[in-house]
Amino acid sequence: MTKPVLIENARIVDPASGTDQRGAVLIEDGRITDLALDGPVGVPDGAEVINANGLVLAPGLIDMRVFTGEPGWEYRETLASAGEAAAAGGVTSFVMMPDTMPAVDDGAVVDFLVRRAKATSKVNILPAAGITKGLAGKDLTEFGLMREAGAVCLTDGRNSIQSTALLRTAMSYAANFDMTIVHHTVDLSLAGEGVMNDGLFATVLGLKGLPREAETIPLSRDLQLAALTGVRYHAAQISTEGSVEIVKAAKSRNARITAGVSINNLCLNENDIGRYRTYFKLGTPLRSEDDRRAVIEGLRSGVIDTIHSDHDPQDSEVKRQPFAEASNGAIGLETLLAAALRLVHSDEVPLLTVLKAMTSRPAEILGLEAGRIAKGAPADLILVDLDYPWQVNENELHSRSRNTSFENARLAGKVMRTLVGGETVFLHQD
């Protein structure tokens, strides 16, 4: 039995209950056992006392979209290195996308990941299972067996299922097991050879554009199928003004629909690509400033439920390429919170709303106990200095890959301490 831990003198911010006030939290055996708001808390003998000095104590972040390189591309990222990056970024749980080699499309692979994560990662890694074998969009995987092995949701990761009939079957079958379908919507024929947002900027660069309709058309289809099948459906990442409107309309009729947004689409736009900077080449492309403002408003108003990092480690071999030939993706576990706090510092979105989208909302969608500060909840917690100024240095990040979309960015806000199950897994060193 581990020593009890008391975190006192903290500003407790718990989006699930709407709490934002001074208090203390007692942790025993990896769980929160007492919570004192503006009052004394009983301190057991021998407890370790952590004085938060007024820092924000929030639930550890739950990141719904993270790619690793294990198994298959360990030189890009292992579960261990992703865990280090997550801990340093205040992410105490993340959903691992099934895009590995082999793909996570079988109970045995899910089982391997669960065991491997427990053995090597500092944070909780929650495997997502492929909807189709090899994520190839053809044949269904064994949803039930993968759920038994520990899969938390179903997704084909980077891939988007093109067959409407197959998707309908997948949704019906997922509803049967009450599993959430998380889908990244791209109409591949419309997307064509596009590599960035369609528009003047792509024209100037001589690059082929990805029209917004390549996202919104399959999104509309998915939402109709979700209503038809009754499945719990999460739009993996929406990036356009039109998508926000479509999700808003669908949500008014169907409570089982949720939507996520990548931190990149909240903080960056197509102009950040500059002259072919491939770290800004992303699976869901950076859109126009109008789209960025629309997804921020979608987050603020609750149309968008979750914010994720879309952490996608890629090595320089595949990134130092001409833009059209470079791989998509940017790492983001370590910068997620600080980048999201930009929206708070600019008074665009309240702190509780931003944190909710990375704690209690993903927990509700995935059916997790974590993501809240309450008696009995797992002691996955972070201490945050909301104003701590720092500049992103790609060489100081913990990921094995360097492809950050926030290279050299000046950010305010940093995780000072991360606890997973009551254990400190990251402590900021000045």
Added chain:
Amino acid sequence: MADTPASTSGDFPPFRQRHLISIADLKQHEIIDLLDRAERMVPVSRQERKSLPTLSGKTQINLFFEASTRTQSSFEIAGKRLGALVVNMSVKTSSVSKGETLVDTAATLNAMRPDVLVVRHGAAGAVELLSQKVGCSVINAGDGAHEHPTQALLDALTIRRHKGRISGLTVAICGDIANSRVARSNLLLLGALNVRTRVIAPRNLLPPGIEHLATEVFTDMEQGLQGVDVIMMLRLQHERASGKMIPSVREYYRFYGLDAEKLGWANPDAIVMHPGPMNRGVEIDPAIADGARSVITDQVEMGVAVRMAVLDALLSGDQA
């Protein structure tokens, strides 16, 4: 004497750019400076002994990832007439069968210490990426649908020699604007020289936002060619486009191919240009291509002069 300059660079202030990647990087005075330098190079190629010693001892590598007979030989002749050692490297690659990356290739060539790399690549931005990894000057000989700066310069020189000026003219660029690096470079260059630019094409061959790059946008040749001083026809990649971007060659030719009737809509002294290689009977009537208003072979001649001027400007700037 005027026809046989021993050197040209000494008469011009040092050129401040190290590379020529994009017309967008050039200021108006730099464009005019390059055109003036090119003008001085024209007589060199018309002499009996077509050489200047300016680049003697320099090494020029032509690195063409995309096949191109005319641009590569134009750069080769330009370099050789200036006395450079010119090496041609044709690299057959595709994005799927790549072994060595572009950056690796750049490092390898850089170690051979060339003074200038002339690069053509199928991907937009590839030449810029390569320029970041080498220690010598880099000239963009065409990168995907992005830019082809020496083509725009040679087009401008051709226009200036035929019209006596550039500023104030109306120039129409017709055809596959969406996939054309020639169109982009020309719109930037002509825009910088206060030309009224028009693009004329079916909607599906116009890229998004084109109204911000051209003064006027037309989908109808009759309207678009009214009052035009210069007509630039673009090559249609009809093998790729047919059935996909356009229904057929004959329909394209009917509405967008330059024939005598359509040429009649432009100003009576309008000149006809084409960057080549031409598809006779697809975007242009052979009689027009070879007719009195066509300046297409002049463009080829000016190409050598412009490339000599660019090589000279970039490499003599090094020494200054």
